[in-house]
Amino acid sequence: MDICTGANEKKGMVVAMEKILIVDDSKTSRKFLKNMLTESGYEVVAEAVDGVDGVEKYKEVHPDIVTMDITMPHLDGIDAVSEIMRVDPNAKIIMVTAAGQKSNVVEALKRGAVDFIQKPFEKEVIAEVIKKVMEEE
Numbered sequence: 001m002d003i004c005t006g007a008n009e010k011k012g013m014v015v016a017m018e019k020i021l022i023v024d025d026s027k028t029s030r031k032f033l034k035n036m037l038t039e040s041g042y043e044v045v046a047e048a049v050d051g052v053d054g055v056e057k058y059k060e061v062h063p064d065i066v067t068m069d070i071t072m073p074h075l076d077g078i079d080a081v082s083e084i085m086r087v088d089p090n091a092k093i094i095m096v097t098a099a100g101q102k103s104n105v106v107e108a109l110k111r112g113a114v115d116f117i118q119k120p121f122e123k124e125v126i127a128e129v130i131k132k133v134m135e136e137e
């Protein structure tokens, strides 16, 4: 992991490619998201199949952004947010939600998630949310 070169690289017009971790128990959702993110110029560095796996992979790859499904076995997305925020209080986690999960989204935001995107996925919307999240600080 190289922490020293980042600052200089970001001074120029070229912005580093954001590294993304996808956490979702649905293989289809992961594939969809990965395709969209890749097409938008992001680098998907890892995929996790449930909340426990998500926390582990977060520690391994230290991504810039996490997309987090809510309903998953072993550890759901809400508790995974708590775990990751404990590991890294600056983590940027975007919840991926289906319709009718408003109260879950509110809870996830309370626990430290920064934003959310809704299924069905739209490439432009996802890219816009990630851009917004990366600009905040």
Ligand SMILES: [Mg+2]
Binding pocket: 024, 025, 026, 069, 070, 071, 072
């Ligand atoms: Mg799920």
